[in-house]
Amino acid sequence: MKARTKYLVVAGAIVLLAPIAATVYYETGGGTGCASCHEIQRSYDQWAGSTHRNLSCGSCHGDAFTLDPAFHLNNFQRLVGHLSGRISEPILLRQPDLPEMLARCQKCHRQEFADWQSGPHASTYSRIFLDRKHNASEALEDDCLRCHGMHFQGGIRDLVSPINTAGPWRLRAPELANLPAIPCLACHQIHAHGAPLPRPAIPAATPGPKQELFRPSLALFDRRNQLHFAVRLLPLPEMRDHDRPVKISPDPRQALCYQCHAPLATNQVGSGDDRTAIGVHEGLSCLACHLKHGQQTRASCATCHPRLSNCGLDVETMDTTFKNVKSPHNIHFVKCADCHPRGVPSKPGARRRALPFSEATFTRR
Amino acid sequence: MGLRKVNAVVVGAGAGGGIVAKELAQAGLSVVLLERGKWYTAFDCRKDDLRNQRNSTLGNAFGPDDERDPRVVVDPSGWERIVRGSDGEYQNNAACVGGGTLSYGAMAWRYMERDFRMRSAYGAVAGSTLEDWPISYGDLEPFYEKAEWEIGVSGDESGNPFKSPRRKPLPMPPLAPTREHLILKPAALRLGLHPFDIPMLRNSVPYGGRQPCMRCRWCVGFACEVDAKCGTHNTVIPKALATRNCELRTGAMTKGILTDERGRVTGVAYFDSDDRLQEQPADLVVVSGGAIESARLLLNSRSRLHPNGLGNRYDLVGRNLQGHTYAGANGLFGEVVYDDIGPGASIAICDYNHGNPDLVGGGLLANEFIRLPYQFVGHAPNNVPRWGKAHKDFMRHAYRRSIAIRGPAQEMPVFDSRVQADPVVKDYWGIPVARLSGGRHPHSIEVGNFLAAKAEAWLQEAGATYTWKSLPGPGLSAGQHQAGTCRMGKDPQTSVVDPYCRVHEHDNLFVVDASVHVTNGGFNPVLTIMAIAYHASAGLLRGWKGGGAQ
Amino acid sequence: MPVRLLVTNRAKTPRRKFLGLVATAAASAATISCGGSRRPWRFLSTDEALTLSAISERIIPTDQDAGAAAAGVVAYIDRQLNGPYRRFRKTYREGLLAIDNASAARFSRRFAELTAEQADQLLNELEGTKPRFFQLVVAHTMQGYYGDPRHGGNTDAVSWRMLGVPTVPIRGRWKYEKPPWA
Structure with missing residues (x-):
C-alpha cells in the first residue's frame, strides 16, 4: 500500500x-x-x-x-x-487548436486578418450550420464539411442535431458556435515551402503586377486526407457554357476557389456553386475582382473601368451581384447584348484599353 | 436480466434487418434492433483507398474489427487457418448500421423469373443442390416494387427485353452517361445485344429528402458524403426510429438465441457495447446477420432440445454457402476513355443470364466501377511485368485508356460449401467463430469463363486494341454476396425456413437475409434481399396476434 | 494461440493499463532526450531505410515522373510497420538484411550502392529465391506509391498526377435553389 x-x-x-x-x-x-x-x-x-x-x-x-x-x-x-x-x-491540429491558431496568425498578419474577419469567409459555425432557410430546404450532409468546418473531427451527425429539414437545429458542441467555419488554415499551409515575406511591404490597393500574386502558403486543406495540397497541385476545370468551351484565366490561385465554388461534374458554367464569369468579364481571374481576404469586390471595378463606363453608366452603382436574381447586369454573366439588344453601338476612336495585368503574370510554376 | 420484454428483436441492421425493423415498428410492434457494428459516417473512412469495404489493405473501414472477430477458413486440401476481418478469405460483408448497404456499389437488380426455378428450368446438376425457390417472381414482384420506391432506385431498363415484368417504372431516371457508356453502348448494339442503364440504389435526382449523386470517383466500398447512395441506414432505419417503437443498439454482439424448457424461442443474449452480457426477452426473434453470421448464430444457439443449434435438426443450417463467380475482361483503348465521372458502372446487358448453350444459368455483364490507382495495379495483364519500369509504363499508359467489364455468374449451390461453428476458436466475447469450408462447383467456373469470353468480345467490338480476361478460381465464394445458408423451402427436411422466412420448427423465429436464397441469381442480390424482407414482414404481420404475456 | 491472445486482451483492466502507461512514461522520462538518434523512421534503421528505398526505386524507378523513393514509399512502409503492418516487422528486418548480405556476397557492396543493372539482376534472382518477401515489398511499394497520400507515401499525389487523375477533384453539389443563370 x-x-x-x-x-x-x-x-x-x-x-x-x-x-x-x-x-x-x-x-x-x-x-x-x-x-x-x-x-x-x-x-x-x-x-x-x-x-x-x-x-x-x-x-x-x-x-x-x-x-x-x-x-x-x-x-x-x-x-x-x-x-x-x-x-x-x-x-494533426485538433479542432480546439484552431481558435488558438487564429490569434497567432493575427499577431503578425493584422491587415489580412481584419479583411478576412469583415468578409464572408469569416462566417461562423452557427451561421453556416444553423441557417434555417438552408436547413429547411435541404438536409445537412457530411459533404457540407468539405468546405465549411473542414477541421471538424467527425461526421455531420456529430456536429448538428437533428439531421432533417424539420429542425429546430442545434450544434452538439455549442462552443463551436462563434468560431469561424473557414479559418486561415482552410486555404493556407503554415509549413509550406517558401521564403519569408519581407517585413516592410506596403500592400497594393488592387492586384497589379507589383503585388505579390502567389504566396507559397496558398493550399487547400483536404478534409479527406487531412493534408494540405499546394495550389500548384490542384486542377483548374475545363468549363463549358453549353457546348462552348469557356476561357478561363490561368491564374493558379483560382484552383483554390474552384474547390468549393465548384461546378457539377458536367463543368457547366453556373452549375452547382460555380461562379465562372462569362460574357464581358469572361477570362478574368476570380482574384481580379475578389480581393483576397475580405472578398470585397466593389472597389475592384475601378481597376479597369473609368469612373463612368463606356456607356455613360456609373458601374460602381450598378447592381452587379449574383445574389439579386433580377439584376440585369450580374457581373458573372453580363453580356454586351444584355444592355444592347440591337447591337453594340460603335464609339469612334474608342480603343480597348490594356488591362493593368496580363495573363503572362500568371505563369504556373 | 431485467431488460423489458419487447415484441421483436432483430439481430443485424443491414439490408434485411433494417427493413424488418421498420415494417414491424410501423405496424406498432415494439422492436429492438441489435447491431454488432457502429453507425458510421463518411468521416470514418474519408474515401481512403487503402482502407475501405472494397480494399481492406490497411483494415476494414466498416467492420468487423481485425482483432476481435476472427474466422477459421479450411481450404480444399484440409489446411485450416485463422483469418482476420480484412483478409480476403474472411468473406467479409460489412459489420455496421446499414450493413453492406452503407458502402455498396448499389446495383438494384430484380432476379429473373427463371432464377426462382432453376431446377425446373435446367434439371439436376451433378454435385449441386440446385433447387427451385418455394416462391415465384410473381410473389415477390410487389415487394421488389416497394423496395424500389421506399429505398430509391434510379435507372432505365427499357432497353432490356429480358427484364422481368413490372407494374411500375423505376422512381428515378438514370444518371447521365459516362464516356465508357457512350463507347460500349453502340458496340453492344452492333453485336445484337441489348444494353441499358443499370438500376442503382442511388439518387440521380433529389429523392427521399436526400441529394443526387455528385459523381465522385470513390463509390463502391465507400460511404457517400452526399448521402446519394440509398441504404437502409439513411432510409428505413431512420424511419423505424422515428416511430419511437424501435430502439437501435449498436456495438451489440449477439451470443445466442434463448429458448425455454419447451424449446420455444424467448429472446436473445448479447454483449452490449460495454461487453456486459444482456438478455433481451422478445415475442419474436428475427436473425438478419448475413449468410455467414446468421448461420453461425443459429448454430451457436444450442440447448438440450436443440443440441445442434436452432433450425438444424436435419444438419442444413450453414450448408450451400454461395456468392457469385465474378468473371470478365479488360480492354485497352487507343484513346483516353476515363472521364473521372463516378460511380463508373453504368451500362449492362442481361443477354447472357439464361439460355446459354450447354450452360446452367449465366449472369449479367456490366462495366466496372472506377478502379482507383492502387486497385488498378492488380488489373495488369499477365504479360506485363509485376514491377520495374515496364509496369510503371503500363500504369501511366493504361490507367485512363482501359475499360473493364465484369459479371456475377450464378453459382451452382454446393452442399459441402458451408459455415460451421468452430469447435476451438472463439472470438473476443468467447463465442465460437464461423468456420468456412468448401469451394465452387466446377460448372460455376465454366459459366464464369463463358461470361469472360463474352465480355472480351464486347470490348473488342468497342474498339479495344488489346484485351485480357479475368477468370475465376476454384475457391469458396461468399463475400458481400454471401447467400444460401438457411435455404427457404416448403419441406422441413430439405430446407431451414418457410416461404415467409420462418424457421420450420419455430413459430417465432425468422431468418431474413440472403441466407434464405435457394439460388443467388446472376445478379447482385441486395434488391432481392430487400424484397424478401418486405415479403417476410408482410407474412409475419399477417400472422401477428399481439405479444404474449410478460 | 490467437485464442489465448484474445483472452489476455480481455483480462486487462483500464486501471492496470493506465498504471502500465505511467510506468512506461516514468521509466523513460529520464531519457526524454531520446535525441541523438535523429532518424526520421520509427521502425526502420537508417541502413534498412536506405536499402528499402533502393529496392522500391527499382520496383518503381524514376523516369519523367518521380520514382518510389521520391514519392515517400519508405515513409509509407515505415508508418505501416508501426500500425497495421506490425506483423511484418520481423519479415522486413530479416528480409532487408538478407538482401544486403546477398549484395555484399555478390558485388562486395551494400544494395543501395549497386548500379541499376546490378540491383535488377539481384532482385530478379530474389523474386525466385525469396518470393514471399519480395512480393510483399512489391505490394507495399505499390501501395505507398499509388495509394492515398494520407498514409505517408504518394507525396503531393505524385502518382495520381502522373496517371492524369485530378487530385482533389472539383465537384460541386446540386442545389435546391439554383442560381438564375444555371
Missing part, C-alpha cells in the same frame, strides 16, 4: 513535470529538440524551409507557459504514445 502511494506520487510528479521539462528541452536549440522525436521530424523539416522559419515552434504551438491544461494533457498523451510506440501520425 505504502509502496503504491509512493509510486503514485512519483507518477503524479512526472505527469506534472514532464510537459514543462519537455518544453524547456524542445525550446532550446531552435526547434531541433522538437525534431528529435521522429514523428515531428517531417513537420520540422517542412517548417525549416518555410516562410515561417523565423518563428520558433513555441510561438505557434504553445510552450511551458501556455495555460490551457488541455494543451499539456495532449502533449502528455503524445509523450506516452511516443514512448509506447503507438504514435498518432501524422500529428
